[in-house]
Amino acid sequence: MGGNEEASNEIARKFRFLTAYKDGRVEIHYPTQKVPPSNDPNTGVQSKDVIISTEPPVSARIFLPKIHDPTQKVPVLYYIHGGGFCFESAFSPLFHGHLMTLVAEANVIAVSLEYGLWPERPLPGSYIDSWVGLQWIASHANGSGPEPWLNDHADLSRFFMGGDSGGANMSNFLAVHIGSYGLPGVRFIGMIMVHPFFGGMEDDEMWMSMYPTNCGKQDPKLKPPAEDLAKLGCKKVLIFLAEKDHLREVGGIFCEDLKKSRYKGAVEVVEHEGVAHEFHLFDPASDKSRSLVKKFASFLNEV
Structure with a gap:
């Protein structure tokens, strides 16, 4: 019995976010917590959860700002949370709180995607889910989609x-x-990237282990080529970096690659000194976190 236990604890591969054992078990190092939707009486922001698709299973949490004039529609933000493709949630306290604050500051509708996580949903599953969510949002363009909040208040x-x-x-x-x-x-109109993950570091191996059909370290999802960056379908891009982020180097390389590509839109980079990855989620009341939210919100209001 002792021998079996020892064998079952034999590690096949260990990464930043997970440990894979030789018996097939996977241990995710960070638990995912979830909270129900809620309304903020101070700002008037409301939230609710919706089913986008049953196959694949995709859902979202929608945040609606306080509507002062029902005849005036507001911008839409499609938000995709991080978590190494294997943990976190649109329904977690971190992202729920962040989106509530952002929606109140920017006066936009936010659709925060809940996509499938590895290992239950191997990559490219989450990319597929994100496309499904995007198509669902677009289905409201003529005001006759499945979600009344988008039909009534979204300016697509x-x-x-x-x-x-x-x-x-x-x-x-x-x-x-x-x-x-x-x-x-x-x-x-625009894309906002906060502490982005791209290829060129030790986490590449983790990403490739989650993606059985990947194309190696030059996979265009991991390391977008210049010809792809030139195609970005928006007018402007805002990128946030953090000095002490383990992704700072690859984020900086992406910024330079984007500027060197033939992308015709505007590129703005904002770096916060002395802080680490996702600092704004873990310490939302800090001055730097508040400045990130304000900059994010102003970007959403400059069309």
Whole structure:
């Protein structure tokens, strides 16, 4: 019995976010917590959860700002959370709180995607889920989609998309697709990338282990080539970096690659000194976190 226990604890591979054992078990190092939707009496922001698709299973949490004038529609933000493709949630306290604050500051509707996580949903599953969510949002362009909040209050001629870490990576994937194939009824204004994950570091091996059919370290999802960056289907890009972030170097390389590509839009980079990855989620009351939210919000309001 002792021998079996010892064998079952034999590690096959260990990464930043997970440990894979030789018996097939996987241990995710960070638990995912979830909280129900709620309304904020101070700001008037409301939230609710919706089913986008049953196959694949995709859902979202929608945040609606306080509507002062029902005849005036507001911009839409499609947000994709980070978490190494294997943990975290649109329904977690961190992202729920962040989106509530952002929606109140920017006066936009936010659709925060809940996508499938590895290992239950191997990559490219989360990329597929993000595309499904995007198509669902676009289905409201003529005001007859399945979600009343979007039909009644969304201005899809002012559409923005973004996310943090792995979510920023997926946003870039979608922006390339929009630039290549279009998104009828939607005018894609800008993309926001917070502490983005791209290739060129030790986490590449983790990503490739999650993606059985990957194309290696030059996979365009991991390391977007210049020809893809030139296709981004938006007018402007805002990228946040953090000095002490383990993704700072690859984020900086992505910024330079984007500027050197033939992308015709505007690129703005904001770096916060002395802080680490996702600092704004873990310490939302800090001055730097508040400045990130204010900059994010102002970007959403400059069309």
